[in-house]
Amino acid sequence: xxxxxxxxxxxxxxxxxxxxxxxxxxxxxxxxxxxxxxxxxxxxxxxxxxxxxxxxxxxxxxxxxxxxxxxxxxxxxxxxxxxxxxxxxxxxxxxxxxxxxxxxxxxxxxxxxxxxxxxxxxxxxxxxxxxxxxxxxxxxxxxxxxxxxxxxxxxxxxxxxxxxxxxxxxxxxxxxxxxxxxxxxxxxxxxxxxxxxxxxxxxxxxxxxxxxxxxxxxxxxxxxxxxxxxxxxxxxxxxxxxxxxxxxxxxxxxxxxxxxxxxxxxxxxxxxxxxxxxxxxxxxxxxxxxxxxxxxxxxxxxxxxxxxxxxxxxxxxxxxxxxxxxxxxxxxxxxxxxxxxxxxxxxxxxxxxxxxxxxxxxxxxxxxxxxxxxxxxxxxxxxxxxxxxxxxxxxxxxxxxxxx
Amino acid sequence: xxxxxxxxxxxxxxxxxxxxxxxxxxxxxxxxxxxxxxxxxxxxxxxxxxxxxxxxxxxxxxxxxxxxxxxxxxxxxxxxxxxxxxxxxxxxxxxxxxxxxxxxxxxxxxxxxx
Numbered sequence: 001x002x003x004x005x006x007x008x009x010x011x012x013x014x015x016x017x018x019x020x021x022x023x024x025x026x027x028x029x030x031x032x033x034x035x036x037x038x039x040x041x042x043x044x045x046x047x048x049x050x051x052x053x054x055x056x057x058x059x060x061x062x063x064x065x066x067x068x069x070x071x072x073x074x075x076x077x078x079x080x081x082x083x084x085x086x087x088x089x090x091x092x093x094x095x096x097x098x099x100x101x102x103x104x105x106x107x108x109x110x111x112x113x114x115x116x117x118x119x120x121x122x123x124x125x126x127x128x129x130x131x132x133x134x135x136x137x138x139x140x141x142x143x144x145x146x147x148x149x150x151x152x153x154x155x156x157x158x159x160x161x162x163x164x165x166x167x168x169x170x171x172x173x174x175x176x177x178x179x180x181x182x183x184x185x186x187x188x189x190x191x192x193x194x195x196x197x198x199x200x201x202x203x204x205x206x207x208x209x210x211x212x213x214x215x216x217x218x219x220x221x222x223x224x225x226x227x228x229x230x231x232x233x234x235x236x237x238x239x240x241x242x243x244x245x246x247x248x249x250x251x252x253x254x255x256x257x258x259x260x261x262x263x264x265x266x267x268x269x270x271x272x273x274x275x276x277x278x279x280x281x282x283x284x285x286x287x288x289x290x291x292x293x294x295x296x297x298x299x300x301x302x303x304x305x306x307x308x309x310x311x312x313x314x315x316x317x318x319x320x321x322x323x324x325x326x327x328x329x330x331x332x333x334x335x336x337x338x339x340x341x342x343x344x345x346x347x348x349x350x351x352x353x354x355x356x357x358x359x360x361x362x363x364x365x366x367x368x369x370x371x372x373x374x375x376x377x378x379x380x381x382x383x384x385x386x387x388x389x390x391x392x393x394x395x396x397x398x399x400x401x402x403x404x
Numbered sequence: 405x406x407x408x409x410x411x412x413x414x415x416x417x418x419x420x421x422x423x424x425x426x427x428x429x430x431x432x433x434x435x436x437x438x439x440x441x442x443x444x445x446x447x448x449x450x451x452x453x454x455x456x457x458x459x460x461x462x463x464x465x466x467x468x469x470x471x472x473x474x475x476x477x478x479x480x481x482x483x484x485x486x487x488x489x490x491x492x493x494x495x496x497x498x499x500x501x502x503x504x505x506x507x508x509x510x511x512x513x514x515x516x517x518x
Contacts, residue, residue, distance in 0.1 A: 111486075113486060113490070159509055160486050160507075160509045161405040161407075161483075161484075161485040161486045161489075161509055162485065162486050163484075163485035163486065163487050165485075167487070171487065
Protein backbone atom coordinates (compact mmCIF):
# COMPACT_ATOMS: atom_id res chain seq x y z
CA UNK A 1 0.00 0.00 0.00
CA UNK A 2 2.62 2.48 1.14
CA UNK A 3 4.78 1.30 -1.73
CA UNK A 4 2.05 2.25 -4.22
CA UNK A 5 1.80 5.72 -2.71
CA UNK A 6 5.56 6.04 -2.99
CA UNK A 7 5.61 4.91 -6.62
CA UNK A 8 2.90 7.43 -7.47
CA UNK A 9 4.59 10.27 -5.60
CA UNK A 10 8.23 9.73 -6.52
CA UNK A 11 8.30 11.50 -9.91
CA UNK A 12 6.16 14.37 -8.68
CA UNK A 13 8.26 14.91 -5.53
CA UNK A 14 11.59 14.53 -7.31
CA UNK A 15 10.64 16.95 -10.11
CA UNK A 16 9.74 19.70 -7.65
CA UNK A 17 12.96 19.11 -5.74
CA UNK A 18 15.06 19.35 -8.90
CA UNK A 19 13.33 22.68 -9.54
CA UNK A 20 14.14 23.94 -6.04
CA UNK A 21 17.63 22.49 -5.61
CA UNK A 22 18.81 22.75 -9.21
CA UNK A 23 20.58 19.39 -9.24
CA UNK A 24 19.19 15.91 -9.90
CA UNK A 25 21.64 14.02 -7.69
CA UNK A 26 21.05 16.30 -4.73
CA UNK A 27 17.29 16.10 -5.28
CA UNK A 28 17.41 12.32 -5.48
CA UNK A 29 19.32 12.01 -2.20
CA UNK A 30 16.92 14.38 -0.47
CA UNK A 31 13.87 12.58 -1.84
CA UNK A 32 15.24 9.24 -0.75
CA UNK A 33 15.74 10.56 2.76
CA UNK A 34 12.18 11.87 2.93
CA UNK A 35 10.70 8.64 1.59
CA UNK A 36 12.70 6.62 4.12
CA UNK A 37 11.41 8.85 6.91
CA UNK A 38 7.86 8.42 5.65
CA UNK A 39 8.25 4.65 5.58
CA UNK A 40 9.37 4.83 9.18
CA UNK A 41 6.71 7.20 10.50
CA UNK A 42 3.56 6.82 8.40
CA UNK A 43 2.67 3.27 9.48
CA UNK A 44 2.50 4.45 13.14
CA UNK A 45 1.52 8.12 12.84
CA UNK A 46 -0.79 7.64 9.84
CA UNK A 47 -0.41 9.22 6.42
CA UNK A 48 -0.32 13.04 6.52
CA UNK A 49 -3.16 15.00 4.98
CA UNK A 50 -0.95 16.24 2.11
CA UNK A 51 1.43 13.35 1.42
CA UNK A 52 3.05 15.01 -1.62
CA UNK A 53 3.53 18.28 0.25
CA UNK A 54 4.89 16.47 3.29
CA UNK A 55 7.44 14.59 1.18
CA UNK A 56 8.57 17.65 -0.75
CA UNK A 57 8.77 19.90 2.32
CA UNK A 58 10.62 17.27 4.35
CA UNK A 59 13.09 16.50 1.55
CA UNK A 60 13.70 20.16 0.79
CA UNK A 61 14.19 21.14 4.43
CA UNK A 62 16.57 18.25 5.01
CA UNK A 63 18.58 19.14 1.92
CA UNK A 64 18.87 22.76 3.01
CA UNK A 65 19.84 21.69 6.53
CA UNK A 66 22.51 19.47 5.19
CA UNK A 67 23.90 22.17 2.92
CA UNK A 68 23.98 24.56 5.87
CA UNK A 69 25.93 22.00 7.84
CA UNK A 70 28.32 21.29 5.02
CA UNK A 71 29.04 24.75 3.72
CA UNK A 72 31.96 23.39 1.80
CA UNK A 73 29.72 21.17 -0.28
CA UNK A 74 30.54 21.93 -3.85
CA UNK A 75 26.98 21.89 -5.15
CA UNK A 76 25.98 25.33 -3.90
CA UNK A 77 24.50 26.70 -7.06
CA UNK A 78 23.59 30.33 -7.34
CA UNK A 79 19.94 29.39 -7.32
CA UNK A 80 20.34 27.50 -4.10
CA UNK A 81 22.11 30.36 -2.37
CA UNK A 82 19.36 32.70 -3.41
CA UNK A 83 16.84 30.20 -2.12
CA UNK A 84 18.69 30.05 1.18
CA UNK A 85 18.75 33.82 1.53
CA UNK A 86 15.07 34.13 0.71
CA UNK A 87 13.97 31.43 3.07
CA UNK A 88 16.74 31.49 5.63
CA UNK A 89 14.38 31.63 8.57
CA UNK A 90 11.31 29.93 7.26
CA UNK A 91 10.79 26.24 6.88
CA UNK A 92 8.81 24.98 3.94
CA UNK A 93 5.37 23.85 4.95
CA UNK A 94 3.56 20.82 3.57
CA UNK A 95 0.36 22.75 2.87
CA UNK A 96 2.13 24.98 0.34
CA UNK A 97 1.17 24.53 -3.29
CA UNK A 98 4.04 23.01 -5.15
CA UNK A 99 4.26 23.41 -8.90
CA UNK A 100 4.15 20.14 -10.80
CA UNK A 101 7.46 20.10 -12.68
CA UNK A 102 7.41 16.55 -14.00
CA UNK A 103 7.18 17.88 -17.55
CA UNK A 104 10.37 19.92 -17.11
CA UNK A 105 12.06 16.83 -15.69
CA UNK A 106 11.04 14.53 -18.53
CA UNK A 107 12.37 16.99 -21.12
CA UNK A 108 15.64 17.17 -19.19
CA UNK A 109 15.94 13.38 -19.05
CA UNK A 110 15.12 12.97 -22.76
CA UNK A 111 17.41 15.76 -23.96
CA UNK A 112 19.08 14.70 -27.23
CA UNK A 113 22.51 15.66 -25.84
CA UNK A 114 22.22 12.50 -23.71
CA UNK A 115 22.74 9.04 -25.20
CA UNK A 116 19.49 7.20 -25.84
CA UNK A 117 20.18 4.43 -23.31
CA UNK A 118 20.92 7.09 -20.70
CA UNK A 119 17.67 8.90 -21.56
CA UNK A 120 15.74 5.67 -21.09
CA UNK A 121 17.43 4.76 -17.80
CA UNK A 122 17.14 8.23 -16.37
CA UNK A 123 13.45 8.54 -17.26
CA UNK A 124 12.69 5.24 -15.55
CA UNK A 125 14.71 6.25 -12.49
CA UNK A 126 13.48 9.81 -12.01
CA UNK A 127 9.88 9.69 -13.25
CA UNK A 128 9.14 6.00 -13.00
CA UNK A 129 10.71 5.64 -9.58
CA UNK A 130 12.37 2.34 -10.52
CA UNK A 131 15.54 1.53 -8.63
CA UNK A 132 18.85 1.35 -10.48
CA UNK A 133 18.84 -2.39 -9.81
CA UNK A 134 15.38 -2.85 -11.34
CA UNK A 135 16.38 -0.88 -14.45
CA UNK A 136 19.60 -2.88 -14.81
CA UNK A 137 17.65 -6.12 -14.59
CA UNK A 138 15.06 -4.95 -17.09
CA UNK A 139 17.71 -4.09 -19.67
CA UNK A 140 19.87 -7.13 -18.93
CA UNK A 141 22.97 -5.13 -18.00
CA UNK A 142 25.09 -5.44 -14.84
CA UNK A 143 24.12 -3.16 -11.96
CA UNK A 144 27.46 -1.33 -12.12
CA UNK A 145 26.98 -0.56 -15.81
CA UNK A 146 23.54 0.96 -15.23
CA UNK A 147 24.69 2.80 -12.14
CA UNK A 148 27.61 4.37 -14.03
CA UNK A 149 25.35 5.24 -16.95
CA UNK A 150 22.89 7.08 -14.69
CA UNK A 151 25.59 8.90 -12.73
CA UNK A 152 27.33 9.98 -15.91
CA UNK A 153 24.05 11.30 -17.32
CA UNK A 154 23.26 13.24 -14.14
CA UNK A 155 26.72 14.79 -14.20
CA UNK A 156 26.39 15.74 -17.83
CA UNK A 157 23.06 17.44 -17.12
CA UNK A 158 24.74 19.48 -14.39
CA UNK A 159 28.08 20.20 -16.11
CA UNK A 160 26.80 20.89 -19.62
CA UNK A 161 23.86 22.95 -18.40
CA UNK A 162 21.09 20.83 -19.93
CA UNK A 163 18.01 22.93 -19.20
CA UNK A 164 15.30 21.97 -16.70
CA UNK A 165 12.54 23.43 -18.82
CA UNK A 166 9.85 22.67 -21.36
CA UNK A 167 11.37 23.64 -24.73
CA UNK A 168 9.84 26.64 -26.39
CA UNK A 169 8.28 27.04 -29.83
CA UNK A 170 10.27 25.64 -32.69
CA UNK A 171 12.23 23.22 -30.49
CA UNK A 172 9.16 21.64 -28.91
CA UNK A 173 8.01 19.26 -31.69
CA UNK A 174 11.48 17.77 -32.10
CA UNK A 175 12.05 17.44 -28.36
CA UNK A 176 8.61 15.98 -27.79
CA UNK A 177 9.41 13.37 -30.44
CA UNK A 178 12.43 12.39 -28.38
CA UNK A 179 10.30 12.02 -25.23
CA UNK A 180 7.71 9.92 -27.07
CA UNK A 181 10.45 7.76 -28.58
CA UNK A 182 11.89 7.02 -25.13
CA UNK A 183 8.48 6.02 -23.73
CA UNK A 184 7.69 3.85 -26.76
CA UNK A 185 11.10 2.20 -26.55
CA UNK A 186 10.41 1.30 -22.90
CA UNK A 187 7.05 -0.14 -23.96
CA UNK A 188 8.55 -2.25 -26.73
CA UNK A 189 11.30 -3.50 -24.47
CA UNK A 190 8.56 -4.99 -22.31
CA UNK A 191 6.71 -6.38 -25.33
CA UNK A 192 9.22 -8.62 -27.11
CA UNK A 193 10.85 -10.08 -24.04
CA UNK A 194 7.59 -10.55 -22.17
CA UNK A 195 8.86 -8.20 -19.46
CA UNK A 196 5.43 -6.79 -18.86
CA UNK A 197 6.53 -4.56 -16.00
CA UNK A 198 8.29 -2.29 -18.49
CA UNK A 199 5.18 -2.07 -20.68
CA UNK A 200 3.12 -1.11 -17.65
CA UNK A 201 5.79 1.42 -16.73
CA UNK A 202 5.68 2.97 -20.20
CA UNK A 203 1.89 3.22 -19.92
CA UNK A 204 2.20 4.99 -16.57
CA UNK A 205 4.59 7.47 -18.16
CA UNK A 206 2.24 7.86 -21.13
CA UNK A 207 -0.65 8.59 -18.79
CA UNK A 208 1.36 11.25 -16.95
CA UNK A 209 2.28 12.86 -20.24
CA UNK A 210 -1.37 12.98 -21.37
CA UNK A 211 -2.22 14.66 -18.08
CA UNK A 212 0.64 17.16 -18.51
CA UNK A 213 0.22 17.89 -22.24
CA UNK A 214 -3.51 17.53 -22.88
CA UNK A 215 -3.40 19.43 -26.18
CA UNK A 216 -0.75 17.35 -27.95
CA UNK A 217 -2.30 14.89 -30.41
CA UNK A 218 0.74 12.62 -30.57
CA UNK A 219 0.84 12.28 -26.79
CA UNK A 220 -2.72 10.91 -26.81
CA UNK A 221 -1.90 8.77 -29.83
CA UNK A 222 1.12 7.15 -28.18
CA UNK A 223 -0.92 6.19 -25.11
CA UNK A 224 -3.68 4.87 -27.41
CA UNK A 225 -1.12 2.80 -29.31
CA UNK A 226 0.30 1.31 -26.13
CA UNK A 227 -3.10 0.56 -24.59
CA UNK A 228 -4.41 -1.12 -27.75
CA UNK A 229 -1.34 -3.34 -27.75
CA UNK A 230 -1.32 -3.97 -24.02
CA UNK A 231 -5.02 -4.93 -24.10
CA UNK A 232 -4.01 -8.16 -25.84
CA UNK A 233 -1.18 -9.06 -23.45
CA UNK A 234 -3.14 -11.78 -21.60
CA UNK A 235 -3.98 -13.50 -24.90
CA UNK A 236 -0.51 -13.31 -26.43
CA UNK A 237 0.78 -16.30 -24.51
CA UNK A 238 -0.84 -19.66 -23.75
CA UNK A 239 1.05 -21.84 -21.30
CA UNK A 240 4.14 -19.75 -21.98
CA UNK A 241 3.83 -20.19 -25.75
CA UNK A 242 3.34 -17.37 -28.24
CA UNK A 243 -0.13 -17.11 -29.79
CA UNK A 244 -0.53 -15.22 -33.08
CA UNK A 245 -3.20 -12.54 -33.26
CA UNK A 246 -5.56 -14.59 -35.45
CA UNK A 247 -5.43 -17.51 -33.00
CA UNK A 248 -5.85 -15.45 -29.84
CA UNK A 249 -8.78 -15.98 -27.49
CA UNK A 250 -10.56 -12.66 -27.83
CA UNK A 251 -12.35 -13.08 -24.54
CA UNK A 252 -8.95 -12.58 -22.90
CA UNK A 253 -8.56 -9.13 -24.43
CA UNK A 254 -9.00 -6.31 -21.96
CA UNK A 255 -12.03 -4.51 -23.34
CA UNK A 256 -11.72 -1.54 -20.98
CA UNK A 257 -8.19 -0.86 -22.24
CA UNK A 258 -9.40 -1.17 -25.83
CA UNK A 259 -12.21 1.30 -25.15
CA UNK A 260 -9.84 3.71 -23.47
CA UNK A 261 -7.36 3.36 -26.32
CA UNK A 262 -10.04 4.10 -28.89
CA UNK A 263 -11.22 7.15 -26.96
CA UNK A 264 -7.66 8.46 -26.85
CA UNK A 265 -7.29 7.84 -30.57
CA UNK A 266 -10.46 9.82 -31.23
CA UNK A 267 -9.17 12.63 -29.05
CA UNK A 268 -5.91 12.64 -31.02
CA UNK A 269 -7.87 12.83 -34.27
CA UNK A 270 -9.99 15.67 -32.86
CA UNK A 271 -6.75 17.52 -32.12
CA UNK A 272 -5.93 17.22 -35.84
CA UNK A 273 -3.00 14.92 -35.27
CA UNK A 274 -1.31 13.42 -38.30
CA UNK A 275 1.99 12.19 -36.89
CA UNK A 276 3.47 8.71 -36.81
CA UNK A 277 1.87 7.63 -33.51
CA UNK A 278 -1.66 8.44 -34.57
CA UNK A 279 -1.19 6.32 -37.71
CA UNK A 280 0.27 3.46 -35.71
CA UNK A 281 -2.56 3.67 -33.17
CA UNK A 282 -5.10 3.61 -36.01
CA UNK A 283 -3.39 0.51 -37.42
CA UNK A 284 -3.40 -1.15 -33.98
CA UNK A 285 -7.11 -0.40 -33.75
CA UNK A 286 -7.76 -1.94 -37.20
CA UNK A 287 -5.90 -5.09 -36.18
CA UNK A 288 -8.39 -5.60 -33.34
CA UNK A 289 -11.42 -5.53 -35.65
CA UNK A 290 -12.88 -8.52 -37.45
CA UNK A 291 -12.63 -9.08 -40.33
CA UNK A 292 -9.38 -7.17 -40.68
CA UNK A 293 -9.45 -4.40 -43.24
CA UNK A 294 -6.11 -5.10 -44.91
CA UNK A 295 -6.66 -2.47 -47.57
CA UNK A 296 -6.99 0.24 -44.94
CA UNK A 297 -4.02 -1.17 -43.03
CA UNK A 298 -1.81 -1.17 -46.15
CA UNK A 299 -2.85 2.40 -46.89
CA UNK A 300 -1.97 3.59 -43.40
CA UNK A 301 1.40 1.86 -43.55
CA UNK A 302 2.03 3.68 -46.81
CA UNK A 303 1.32 7.00 -45.11
CA UNK A 304 3.62 6.02 -42.27
CA UNK A 305 6.31 5.13 -44.81
CA UNK A 306 6.15 8.65 -46.22
CA UNK A 307 6.67 10.15 -42.76
CA UNK A 308 9.33 7.83 -41.38
CA UNK A 309 10.99 6.25 -44.46
CA UNK A 310 11.67 3.30 -42.19
CA UNK A 311 12.27 -0.10 -43.81
CA UNK A 312 10.50 -1.71 -40.84
CA UNK A 313 7.34 0.13 -41.86
CA UNK A 314 7.71 -1.11 -45.43
CA UNK A 315 8.10 -4.60 -44.03
CA UNK A 316 4.80 -4.24 -42.21
CA UNK A 317 3.15 -2.93 -45.35
CA UNK A 318 4.45 -6.01 -47.15
CA UNK A 319 2.50 -8.18 -44.69
CA UNK A 320 -0.71 -6.31 -45.54
CA UNK A 321 0.08 -6.47 -49.27
CA UNK A 322 0.60 -10.23 -48.98
CA UNK A 323 -2.90 -10.52 -47.51
CA UNK A 324 -4.38 -8.43 -50.32
CA UNK A 325 -2.42 -9.59 -53.37
CA UNK A 326 -0.82 -12.83 -52.24
CA UNK A 327 2.51 -13.81 -50.65
CA UNK A 328 4.43 -13.23 -53.87
CA UNK A 329 3.60 -9.52 -53.92
CA UNK A 330 4.60 -9.26 -50.26
CA UNK A 331 7.92 -10.99 -50.94
CA UNK A 332 8.69 -8.66 -53.82
CA UNK A 333 8.45 -5.73 -51.40
CA UNK A 334 10.54 -7.49 -48.74
CA UNK A 335 13.35 -8.36 -51.13
CA UNK A 336 14.09 -4.67 -51.66
CA UNK A 337 14.76 -4.08 -47.96
CA UNK A 338 18.04 -4.12 -46.12
CA UNK A 339 17.03 -5.52 -42.76
CA UNK A 340 19.35 -8.48 -42.41
CA UNK A 341 19.84 -7.91 -38.66
CA UNK A 342 16.15 -7.68 -37.86
CA UNK A 343 14.61 -10.93 -36.64
CA UNK A 344 11.06 -10.08 -37.66
CA UNK A 345 12.23 -9.43 -41.23
CA UNK A 346 13.41 -13.02 -41.53
CA UNK A 347 10.41 -14.52 -39.72
CA UNK A 348 8.07 -12.51 -41.99
CA UNK A 349 9.92 -13.68 -45.10
CA UNK A 350 9.92 -17.23 -43.82
CA UNK A 351 6.17 -17.17 -43.34
CA UNK A 352 5.50 -15.90 -46.86
CA UNK A 353 7.93 -18.44 -48.38
CA UNK A 354 6.26 -21.20 -46.39
CA UNK A 355 2.87 -20.17 -47.73
CA UNK A 356 4.27 -20.31 -51.27
CA UNK A 357 5.59 -23.83 -50.65
CA UNK A 358 9.19 -22.68 -51.10
CA UNK A 359 10.20 -24.82 -48.13
CA UNK A 360 13.98 -24.72 -48.50
CA UNK A 361 14.08 -20.95 -48.60
CA UNK A 362 11.56 -20.81 -45.74
CA UNK A 363 13.78 -23.06 -43.64
CA UNK A 364 16.80 -20.87 -44.31
CA UNK A 365 14.84 -17.75 -43.33
CA UNK A 366 13.52 -19.34 -40.09
CA UNK A 367 17.05 -20.41 -39.26
CA UNK A 368 18.33 -16.86 -39.75
CA UNK A 369 15.47 -15.47 -37.62
CA UNK A 370 16.33 -17.96 -34.88
CA UNK A 371 19.95 -16.83 -34.86
CA UNK A 372 18.72 -13.33 -34.01
CA UNK A 373 16.17 -14.32 -31.34
CA UNK A 374 16.75 -14.56 -27.59
CA UNK A 375 15.65 -17.72 -25.78
CA UNK A 376 11.97 -17.50 -24.88
CA UNK A 377 8.48 -17.86 -26.38
CA UNK A 378 9.42 -16.23 -29.70
CA UNK A 379 12.33 -18.60 -30.12
CA UNK A 380 10.16 -21.65 -29.33
CA UNK A 381 7.52 -20.45 -31.79
CA UNK A 382 10.09 -20.19 -34.60
CA UNK A 383 11.51 -23.61 -33.72
CA UNK A 384 8.08 -25.21 -33.95
CA UNK A 385 7.50 -23.59 -37.35
CA UNK A 386 10.85 -24.91 -38.52
CA UNK A 387 10.01 -28.37 -37.19
CA UNK A 388 6.66 -28.33 -39.02
CA UNK A 389 8.48 -27.61 -42.28
CA UNK A 390 10.90 -30.50 -41.79
CA UNK A 391 8.02 -32.81 -40.96
CA UNK A 392 6.05 -31.93 -44.08
CA UNK A 393 9.23 -32.48 -46.09
CA UNK A 394 9.44 -36.00 -44.69
CA UNK A 395 5.82 -36.67 -45.46
CA UNK A 396 6.01 -35.32 -49.00
CA UNK A 397 9.53 -35.96 -50.20
CA UNK A 398 10.75 -33.46 -52.73
CA UNK A 399 10.76 -35.24 -56.11
CA UNK A 400 14.14 -33.73 -56.94
CA UNK A 401 15.50 -34.93 -53.64
CA UNK A 402 16.92 -31.52 -52.77
CA UNK A 403 15.00 -31.27 -49.50
CA UNK A 404 16.66 -32.74 -46.49
CA UNK B 405 27.06 29.54 -18.76
CA UNK B 406 30.04 29.70 -21.07
CA UNK B 407 30.59 27.21 -23.85
CA UNK B 408 33.25 26.70 -26.48
CA UNK B 409 32.27 25.46 -29.92
CA UNK B 410 35.13 23.50 -31.43
CA UNK B 411 34.79 23.59 -35.18
CA UNK B 412 36.21 20.74 -37.18
CA UNK B 413 36.57 20.96 -40.95
CA UNK B 414 37.88 18.70 -43.66
CA UNK B 415 41.63 19.00 -44.05
CA UNK B 416 42.70 21.68 -46.50
CA UNK B 417 46.09 22.72 -47.74
CA UNK B 418 47.58 25.90 -46.37
CA UNK B 419 47.03 27.64 -49.67
CA UNK B 420 43.38 26.71 -49.84
CA UNK B 421 42.75 27.84 -46.32
CA UNK B 422 44.53 31.18 -46.70
CA UNK B 423 42.78 31.88 -49.95
CA UNK B 424 39.37 31.29 -48.47
CA UNK B 425 37.48 34.30 -47.25
CA UNK B 426 35.12 33.84 -44.40
CA UNK B 427 31.69 32.88 -45.66
CA UNK B 428 29.36 35.89 -45.12
CA UNK B 429 26.73 33.63 -43.54
CA UNK B 430 29.34 32.41 -41.06
CA UNK B 431 30.31 35.99 -40.31
CA UNK B 432 26.64 36.73 -39.61
CA UNK B 433 26.44 33.91 -37.06
CA UNK B 434 29.59 35.20 -35.35
CA UNK B 435 27.81 38.55 -34.93
CA UNK B 436 25.10 36.95 -32.76
CA UNK B 437 24.86 38.44 -29.26
CA UNK B 438 25.51 35.00 -27.72
CA UNK B 439 28.95 34.87 -29.36
CA UNK B 440 31.49 36.54 -27.11
CA UNK B 441 34.65 35.67 -29.05
CA UNK B 442 36.16 33.48 -31.74
CA UNK B 443 39.41 32.52 -33.40
CA UNK B 444 40.24 30.79 -36.68
CA UNK B 445 43.24 28.51 -36.83
CA UNK B 446 45.92 27.94 -39.46
CA UNK B 447 45.80 24.51 -41.10
CA UNK B 448 46.72 21.47 -39.03
CA UNK B 449 49.95 20.98 -40.96
CA UNK B 450 51.25 24.13 -39.27
CA UNK B 451 50.73 22.54 -35.84
CA UNK B 452 53.44 21.46 -33.44
CA UNK B 453 52.61 18.94 -30.73
CA UNK B 454 54.42 18.61 -27.41
CA UNK B 455 54.53 15.42 -25.35
CA UNK B 456 56.43 14.38 -22.28
CA UNK B 457 58.56 11.33 -22.85
CA UNK B 458 61.08 10.09 -20.29
CA UNK B 459 60.62 13.43 -18.51
CA UNK B 460 61.73 15.28 -21.60
CA UNK B 461 59.55 17.45 -23.73
CA UNK B 462 59.35 15.97 -27.17
CA UNK B 463 58.20 18.00 -30.16
CA UNK B 464 56.50 16.50 -33.15
CA UNK B 465 55.50 18.15 -36.38
CA UNK B 466 51.75 18.02 -36.91
CA UNK B 467 48.51 17.94 -34.94
CA UNK B 468 47.84 15.82 -31.83
CA UNK B 469 45.20 13.76 -33.58
CA UNK B 470 45.87 12.96 -37.20
CA UNK B 471 42.54 12.63 -38.97
CA UNK B 472 40.70 13.77 -42.05
CA UNK B 473 39.04 16.50 -40.01
CA UNK B 474 41.01 19.03 -38.05
CA UNK B 475 40.28 21.73 -35.51
CA UNK B 476 39.80 24.89 -37.53
CA UNK B 477 38.40 27.35 -35.06
CA UNK B 478 36.96 28.08 -31.64
CA UNK B 479 33.89 30.10 -30.82
CA UNK B 480 33.13 31.27 -27.30
CA UNK B 481 29.42 31.38 -26.56
CA UNK B 482 27.60 32.74 -23.55
CA UNK B 483 24.15 31.21 -23.02
CA UNK B 484 21.65 30.51 -20.29
CA UNK B 485 21.91 26.77 -20.85
CA UNK B 486 23.04 24.13 -23.34
CA UNK B 487 20.10 24.83 -25.66
CA UNK B 488 21.40 28.37 -26.21
CA UNK B 489 24.84 27.08 -27.23
CA UNK B 490 23.31 24.35 -29.37
CA UNK B 491 21.24 26.94 -31.23
CA UNK B 492 24.37 28.83 -32.35
CA UNK B 493 26.13 25.57 -33.24
CA UNK B 494 23.15 24.29 -35.21
CA UNK B 495 22.89 27.52 -37.16
CA UNK B 496 26.53 27.21 -38.11
CA UNK B 497 26.31 23.52 -38.90
CA UNK B 498 23.34 24.10 -41.22
CA UNK B 499 25.61 26.28 -43.40
CA UNK B 500 27.54 23.10 -44.22
CA UNK B 501 30.99 24.68 -43.91
CA UNK B 502 32.15 22.57 -40.97
CA UNK B 503 32.44 18.78 -40.77
CA UNK B 504 31.34 18.72 -37.13
CA UNK B 505 31.05 20.99 -34.12
CA UNK B 506 31.83 19.85 -30.61
CA UNK B 507 30.11 21.87 -27.87
CA UNK B 508 31.96 21.93 -24.55
CA UNK B 509 30.94 23.73 -21.38
CA UNK B 510 33.72 25.85 -19.89
CA UNK B 511 34.96 24.72 -16.48
CA UNK B 512 36.18 28.04 -15.09
CA UNK B 513 34.03 31.12 -14.94
CA UNK B 514 36.77 32.93 -16.81
CA UNK B 515 38.57 31.43 -19.73
CA UNK B 516 42.14 31.76 -18.54
CA UNK B 517 44.42 33.70 -20.85
CA UNK B 518 41.82 34.09 -23.59
